[in-house]
Amino acid sequence: MSRQDGFVLALSGGVGGAKLALGLSRVLPADALTIVANTGDDFEHLGLAISPDLDTLLYTLSGQDNPELGWGRRGETWNFMAALEALGGDTWFRLGDGDLATHVERTRRLRAGESLSAISDDFRRRLGIAARLLPMSDDKVRTRLRTEEGWLDFQDYFVRLRCAPVICELAFVGSETARPLPDFIAALADPLLSAVVICPSNPFISIDPILAVPGIRAALRDCPAPVVAVSPIIGGKAVKGPTAKMMGELGMPVDAATVAHHYCDFLDLYIADEEDAAAVECLDVPVVLARTLMQSLADREELARTVLAAAARVRK
Numbered sequence: 001m002s003r004q005d006g007f008v009l010a011l012s013g014g015v016g017g018a019k020l021a022l023g024l025s026r027v028l029p030a031d032a033l034t035i036v037a038n039t040g041d042d043f044e045h046l047g048l049a050i051s052p053d054l055d056t057l058l059y060t061l062s063g064q065d066n067p068e069l070g071w072g073r074r075g076e077t078w079n080f081m082a083a084l085e086a087l088g089g090d091t092w093f094r095l096g097d098g099d100l101a102t103h104v105e106r107t108r109r110l111r112a113g114e115s116l117s118a119i120s121d122d123f124r125r126r127l128g129i130a131a132r133l134l135p136m137s138d139d140k141v142r143t144r145l146r147t148e149e150g151w152l153d154f155q156d157y158f159v160r161l162r163c164a165p166v167i168c169e170l171a172f173v174g175s176e177t178a179r180p181l182p183d184f185i186a187a188l189a190d191p192l193l194s195a196v197v198i199c200p201s202n203p204f205i206s207i208d209p210i211l212a213v214p215g216i217r218a219a220l221r222d223c224p225a226p227v228v229a230v231s232p233i234i235g236g237k238a239v240k241g242p243t244a245k246m247m248g249e250l251g252m253p254v255d256a257a258t259v260a261h262h263y264c265d266f267l268d269l270y271i272a273d274e275e276d277a278a279a280v281e282c283l284d285v286p287v288v289l290a291r292t293l294m295q296s297l298a299d300r301e302e303l304a305r306t307v308l309a310a311a312a313r314v315r316k
Protein backbone atom coordinates (compact mmCIF):
# COMPACT_ATOMS: atom_id res chain seq x y z
CA MET A 1 0.00 0.00 0.00
CA SER A 2 1.37 3.45 -0.83
CA ARG A 3 -0.38 6.76 -0.19
CA GLN A 4 -2.17 6.44 -3.56
CA ASP A 5 -3.72 3.23 -2.22
CA GLY A 6 -4.87 4.92 0.96
CA PHE A 7 -3.45 6.31 4.17
CA VAL A 8 -4.20 6.07 7.87
CA LEU A 9 -4.74 8.97 10.26
CA ALA A 10 -3.89 8.26 13.91
CA LEU A 11 -4.89 10.52 16.80
CA SER A 12 -2.50 10.25 19.72
CA GLY A 13 -1.49 11.56 23.11
CA GLY A 14 1.90 10.62 24.55
CA VAL A 15 3.18 7.30 25.78
CA GLY A 16 0.19 4.94 25.22
CA GLY A 17 -0.69 6.46 21.88
CA ALA A 18 2.91 6.52 20.69
CA LYS A 19 3.22 2.74 21.27
CA LEU A 20 0.52 2.03 18.68
CA ALA A 21 1.69 4.85 16.42
CA LEU A 22 5.10 3.14 16.31
CA GLY A 23 3.44 -0.17 15.44
CA LEU A 24 1.44 1.49 12.66
CA SER A 25 4.55 3.22 11.32
CA ARG A 26 6.31 -0.15 11.06
CA VAL A 27 3.54 -2.06 9.29
CA LEU A 28 2.39 0.69 6.92
CA PRO A 29 4.37 2.00 3.93
CA ALA A 30 6.42 5.11 4.67
CA ASP A 31 4.00 7.62 3.18
CA ALA A 32 0.78 6.01 4.41
CA LEU A 33 0.63 7.28 8.00
CA THR A 34 -0.25 10.71 9.40
CA ILE A 35 -0.26 11.18 13.17
CA VAL A 36 -2.08 14.06 14.85
CA ALA A 37 -0.80 14.86 18.33
CA ASN A 38 -2.55 16.44 21.27
CA THR A 39 -1.11 19.84 22.18
CA GLY A 40 -3.37 20.49 25.19
CA ASP A 41 -0.44 19.40 27.43
CA ASP A 42 1.85 22.05 25.94
CA PHE A 43 3.15 24.71 28.26
CA GLU A 44 5.79 27.35 28.73
CA HIS A 45 8.40 26.55 31.36
CA LEU A 46 11.74 28.26 32.10
CA GLY A 47 10.99 30.44 29.09
CA LEU A 48 10.72 27.40 26.81
CA ALA A 49 7.85 26.11 24.67
CA ILE A 50 7.36 22.45 25.62
CA SER A 51 5.13 20.07 23.65
CA PRO A 52 5.22 16.80 25.61
CA ASP A 53 3.06 14.64 23.34
CA LEU A 54 4.70 15.80 20.10
CA ASP A 55 8.08 15.11 21.71
CA THR A 56 7.08 11.65 22.96
CA LEU A 57 5.99 10.83 19.40
CA LEU A 58 9.19 12.28 17.91
CA TYR A 59 11.41 10.30 20.27
CA THR A 60 9.37 7.08 20.04
CA LEU A 61 9.10 7.04 16.25
CA SER A 62 12.80 7.81 15.83
CA GLY A 63 13.85 5.11 18.33
CA GLN A 64 15.17 7.73 20.74
CA ASP A 65 12.63 7.19 23.51
CA ASN A 66 13.78 6.28 27.01
CA PRO A 67 12.37 2.86 27.91
CA GLU A 68 13.57 3.03 31.54
CA LEU A 69 11.90 6.35 32.37
CA GLY A 70 8.93 5.91 30.00
CA TRP A 71 9.39 9.56 28.90
CA GLY A 72 12.20 11.71 27.53
CA ARG A 73 15.20 10.64 25.49
CA ARG A 74 17.30 7.50 25.50
CA GLY A 75 20.78 7.78 27.06
CA GLU A 76 19.82 11.14 28.53
CA THR A 77 22.22 13.13 30.73
CA TRP A 78 21.11 15.60 33.42
CA ASN A 79 23.84 18.24 33.71
CA PHE A 80 21.44 21.10 33.04
CA MET A 81 19.04 19.98 35.79
CA ALA A 82 21.88 19.59 38.31
CA ALA A 83 23.25 23.03 37.47
CA LEU A 84 19.77 24.55 37.67
CA GLU A 85 19.14 22.93 41.04
CA ALA A 86 22.42 24.31 42.40
CA LEU A 87 21.18 27.79 41.44
CA GLY A 88 17.86 27.27 43.24
CA GLY A 89 15.90 27.00 39.95
CA ASP A 90 12.62 25.16 39.39
CA THR A 91 13.30 21.43 38.99
CA TRP A 92 9.85 19.82 39.37
CA PHE A 93 9.66 19.35 35.59
CA ARG A 94 12.70 17.26 34.64
CA LEU A 95 14.43 18.34 31.44
CA GLY A 96 17.32 16.19 30.25
CA ASP A 97 20.17 17.75 28.29
CA GLY A 98 19.16 16.26 24.93
CA ASP A 99 15.48 16.99 25.51
CA LEU A 100 16.40 20.57 26.37
CA ALA A 101 17.83 21.01 22.87
CA THR A 102 14.39 20.20 21.40
CA HIS A 103 12.71 22.85 23.53
CA VAL A 104 15.39 25.51 22.98
CA GLU A 105 15.30 25.05 19.21
CA ARG A 106 11.48 24.92 19.07
CA THR A 107 11.25 28.09 21.17
CA ARG A 108 13.78 29.92 19.02
CA ARG A 109 11.92 29.04 15.83
CA LEU A 110 8.49 29.88 17.27
CA ARG A 111 9.86 33.29 18.31
CA ALA A 112 11.22 33.77 14.80
CA GLY A 113 7.66 33.37 13.53
CA GLU A 114 7.53 29.73 12.38
CA SER A 115 4.45 27.65 13.17
CA LEU A 116 4.48 24.68 15.52
CA SER A 117 3.39 22.47 12.61
CA ALA A 118 6.27 23.59 10.36
CA ILE A 119 8.80 23.09 13.15
CA SER A 120 7.39 19.65 14.06
CA ASP A 121 7.49 18.59 10.42
CA ASP A 122 11.10 19.67 10.12
CA PHE A 123 12.07 17.94 13.41
CA ARG A 124 10.50 14.65 12.34
CA ARG A 125 12.31 14.72 8.99
CA ARG A 126 15.62 15.48 10.68
CA LEU A 127 15.06 12.59 13.08
CA GLY A 128 14.39 10.28 10.13
CA ILE A 129 10.66 9.73 10.72
CA ALA A 130 8.74 8.90 7.55
CA ALA A 131 5.24 9.31 9.02
CA ARG A 132 3.78 12.80 8.98
CA LEU A 133 3.42 14.29 12.45
CA LEU A 134 1.00 17.19 12.95
CA PRO A 135 -0.10 19.14 16.00
CA MET A 136 -3.92 19.28 16.17
CA SER A 137 -3.71 23.07 15.75
CA ASP A 138 -1.13 25.81 15.47
CA ASP A 139 -3.22 27.83 17.92
CA LYS A 140 -2.76 27.47 21.66
CA VAL A 141 -5.10 25.11 23.50
CA ARG A 142 -4.32 24.52 27.17
CA THR A 143 -5.87 21.78 29.27
CA ARG A 144 -6.89 22.85 32.77
CA LEU A 145 -8.49 20.77 35.48
CA ARG A 146 -10.92 21.78 38.19
CA THR A 147 -9.95 19.82 41.26
CA GLU A 148 -10.87 19.87 44.93
CA GLU A 149 -7.92 22.28 45.23
CA GLY A 150 -9.33 24.63 42.56
CA TRP A 151 -8.35 25.04 38.89
CA LEU A 152 -4.90 23.70 37.97
CA ASP A 153 -2.78 23.98 34.84
CA PHE A 154 -2.21 20.59 33.23
CA GLN A 155 1.46 20.09 34.10
CA ASP A 156 0.88 21.30 37.66
CA TYR A 157 -1.67 18.55 38.03
CA PHE A 158 0.13 15.88 35.99
CA VAL A 159 3.78 16.28 36.94
CA ARG A 160 4.07 18.51 40.02
CA LEU A 161 1.12 17.01 41.91
CA ARG A 162 1.44 13.54 40.24
CA CYS A 163 -2.29 13.43 39.42
CA ALA A 164 -3.14 13.22 43.14
CA PRO A 165 -5.93 15.87 43.28
CA VAL A 166 -9.47 14.60 42.68
CA ILE A 167 -10.79 16.12 39.45
CA CYS A 168 -14.35 17.34 38.82
CA GLU A 169 -14.12 19.08 35.43
CA LEU A 170 -11.76 19.67 32.52
CA ALA A 171 -11.43 22.71 30.28
CA PHE A 172 -9.48 23.18 27.06
CA VAL A 173 -8.72 26.87 27.18
CA GLY A 174 -8.46 28.42 23.74
CA SER A 175 -10.21 25.54 22.01
CA GLU A 176 -13.28 27.63 21.13
CA THR A 177 -11.22 29.81 18.80
CA ALA A 178 -8.49 27.35 17.80
CA ARG A 179 -8.36 26.49 14.12
CA PRO A 180 -7.71 22.86 13.29
CA LEU A 181 -4.54 22.37 11.31
CA PRO A 182 -5.65 22.61 7.64
CA ASP A 183 -3.84 19.34 6.79
CA PHE A 184 -5.72 17.61 9.63
CA ILE A 185 -9.16 18.68 8.39
CA ALA A 186 -8.16 17.93 4.79
CA ALA A 187 -6.99 14.43 5.77
CA LEU A 188 -10.35 13.70 7.44
CA ALA A 189 -12.19 14.46 4.20
CA ASP A 190 -9.65 12.88 1.85
CA PRO A 191 -11.13 10.10 -0.32
CA LEU A 192 -7.79 8.28 0.03
CA LEU A 193 -8.19 8.05 3.82
CA SER A 194 -8.61 4.37 4.69
CA ALA A 195 -8.99 4.55 8.49
CA VAL A 196 -8.87 6.89 11.45
CA VAL A 197 -7.26 5.21 14.46
CA ILE A 198 -7.83 6.66 17.90
CA CYS A 199 -4.80 5.33 19.73
CA PRO A 200 -5.08 3.90 23.27
CA SER A 201 -4.51 7.29 24.86
CA ASN A 202 -6.23 8.87 27.84
CA PRO A 203 -9.66 9.94 26.44
CA PHE A 204 -10.02 12.91 28.81
CA ILE A 205 -6.62 14.59 28.62
CA SER A 206 -5.09 13.25 25.38
CA ILE A 207 -7.95 12.77 22.90
CA ASP A 208 -10.64 15.19 24.17
CA PRO A 209 -8.43 18.26 23.58
CA ILE A 210 -8.11 17.17 19.93
CA LEU A 211 -11.89 16.65 19.72
CA ALA A 212 -12.45 20.08 21.30
CA VAL A 213 -10.91 21.86 18.30
CA PRO A 214 -13.88 23.23 16.33
CA GLY A 215 -14.87 21.10 13.37
CA ILE A 216 -13.05 17.92 14.39
CA ARG A 217 -15.97 15.98 15.90
CA ALA A 218 -18.17 16.83 12.90
CA ALA A 219 -15.38 15.87 10.49
CA LEU A 220 -15.02 12.52 12.28
CA ARG A 221 -18.78 11.92 12.04
CA ASP A 222 -18.75 12.75 8.31
CA CYS A 223 -15.46 11.02 7.61
CA PRO A 224 -15.54 8.66 4.59
CA ALA A 225 -13.26 6.16 6.36
CA PRO A 226 -14.03 4.03 9.43
CA VAL A 227 -13.12 5.50 12.81
CA VAL A 228 -11.58 2.84 15.04
CA ALA A 229 -10.61 3.35 18.70
CA VAL A 230 -8.31 1.11 20.72
CA SER A 231 -9.09 0.82 24.42
CA PRO A 232 -6.52 2.23 26.84
CA ILE A 233 -8.19 0.15 29.57
CA ILE A 234 -7.10 -3.47 30.04
CA GLY A 235 -8.81 -5.70 32.57
CA GLY A 236 -10.71 -2.72 33.95
CA LYS A 237 -7.49 -0.84 34.72
CA ALA A 238 -5.22 1.68 33.00
CA VAL A 239 -1.86 0.26 32.00
CA LYS A 240 -0.28 3.47 33.30
CA GLY A 241 -1.41 6.95 34.30
CA PRO A 242 -4.66 8.42 35.58
CA THR A 243 -7.21 7.23 32.96
CA ALA A 244 -9.09 4.87 35.34
CA LYS A 245 -8.75 7.24 38.30
CA MET A 246 -10.27 10.06 36.22
CA MET A 247 -13.19 7.90 35.06
CA GLY A 248 -14.08 7.17 38.67
CA GLU A 249 -13.73 10.79 39.74
CA LEU A 250 -15.87 11.97 36.82
CA GLY A 251 -18.62 9.56 37.92
CA MET A 252 -18.22 7.06 35.06
CA PRO A 253 -17.97 3.29 35.37
CA VAL A 254 -14.30 2.31 35.38
CA ASP A 255 -14.25 -0.10 32.45
CA ALA A 256 -13.43 -0.45 28.77
CA ALA A 257 -17.05 0.26 27.73
CA THR A 258 -16.82 3.81 29.10
CA VAL A 259 -14.19 4.72 26.49
CA ALA A 260 -16.40 3.49 23.64
CA HIS A 261 -19.38 5.44 25.05
CA HIS A 262 -17.17 8.50 25.22
CA TYR A 263 -16.54 8.32 21.45
CA CYS A 264 -20.01 7.03 20.53
CA ASP A 265 -21.03 9.92 18.22
CA PHE A 266 -18.39 9.04 15.63
CA LEU A 267 -17.05 5.58 16.45
CA ASP A 268 -17.45 2.78 13.86
CA LEU A 269 -15.41 0.06 15.57
CA TYR A 270 -13.92 -0.52 19.00
CA ILE A 271 -10.88 -2.68 19.70
CA ALA A 272 -11.05 -3.88 23.31
CA ASP A 273 -8.79 -6.24 25.17
CA GLU A 274 -9.73 -9.92 25.41
CA GLU A 275 -9.75 -9.49 29.20
CA ASP A 276 -12.63 -7.00 28.87
CA ALA A 277 -14.99 -9.19 26.80
CA ALA A 278 -17.75 -9.04 29.43
CA ALA A 279 -17.50 -5.26 29.90
CA VAL A 280 -18.00 -4.53 26.19
CA GLU A 281 -20.62 -7.22 25.50
CA CYS A 282 -23.60 -4.83 25.31
CA LEU A 283 -22.04 -1.97 23.33
CA ASP A 284 -23.96 -0.66 20.30
CA VAL A 285 -20.78 -0.26 18.28
CA PRO A 286 -19.09 -3.36 16.74
CA VAL A 287 -16.24 -4.69 18.88
CA VAL A 288 -13.15 -6.71 18.00
CA LEU A 289 -11.37 -8.35 20.92
CA ALA A 290 -7.58 -8.52 20.79
CA ARG A 291 -4.50 -8.71 22.98
CA THR A 292 -3.87 -5.01 23.40
CA LEU A 293 -0.98 -4.92 25.90
CA MET A 294 2.04 -3.68 23.96
CA GLN A 295 5.16 -4.79 25.78
CA SER A 296 7.46 -5.68 22.89
CA LEU A 297 7.96 -4.19 19.46
CA ALA A 298 6.29 -7.30 18.03
CA ASP A 299 3.21 -6.57 20.22
CA ARG A 300 3.01 -3.05 18.79
CA GLU A 301 3.20 -4.35 15.21
CA GLU A 302 0.73 -7.15 15.89
CA LEU A 303 -1.87 -4.77 17.37
CA ALA A 304 -1.34 -2.35 14.47
CA ARG A 305 -2.01 -5.19 11.99
CA THR A 306 -5.12 -6.26 13.92
CA VAL A 307 -6.47 -2.69 13.94
CA LEU A 308 -5.85 -2.20 10.20
CA ALA A 309 -7.36 -5.57 9.27
CA ALA A 310 -10.44 -4.90 11.41
CA ALA A 311 -10.83 -1.40 9.94
CA ALA A 312 -10.62 -2.82 6.41
CA ARG A 313 -13.65 -5.04 7.17
CA VAL A 314 -15.87 -2.10 8.26
CA ARG A 315 -18.47 -1.01 5.71
CA LYS A 316 -19.54 2.60 6.16
Ligand code: GDP
Pocket residue numbers: 012013014015016017018019053056200201202203205206230231232233234237238239240241243244292293294295
Ligand atom coordinates in the same frame (compact mmCIF):
# COMPACT_ATOMS: atom_id res chain seq x y z
P1 GDP B 1 0.32 10.35 28.01
O1 GDP B 1 -0.12 11.53 27.18
O2 GDP B 1 1.80 10.17 28.05
O3 GDP B 1 -0.36 10.23 29.33
O4 GDP B 1 -0.12 9.08 27.19
P2 GDP B 1 -1.45 8.64 26.46
O5 GDP B 1 -2.63 9.44 26.89
O6 GDP B 1 -1.15 8.52 25.01
O7 GDP B 1 -1.58 7.16 27.01
C1 GDP B 1 -2.00 6.87 28.32
C2 GDP B 1 -2.89 5.66 28.24
O8 GDP B 1 -2.21 4.64 27.51
C3 GDP B 1 -3.26 5.06 29.57
O9 GDP B 1 -4.66 5.10 29.70
C4 GDP B 1 -2.78 3.61 29.46
O10 GDP B 1 -3.72 2.70 30.03
C5 GDP B 1 -2.68 3.41 27.98
N1 GDP B 1 -1.68 2.41 27.61
C6 GDP B 1 -0.36 2.43 27.88
N2 GDP B 1 0.23 1.33 27.39
C7 GDP B 1 -0.75 0.59 26.80
C8 GDP B 1 -0.76 -0.67 26.11
O11 GDP B 1 0.27 -1.34 25.95
N3 GDP B 1 -1.96 -1.10 25.62
C9 GDP B 1 -3.11 -0.39 25.79
N4 GDP B 1 -4.25 -0.88 25.29
N5 GDP B 1 -3.14 0.81 26.44
C10 GDP B 1 -1.97 1.28 26.93
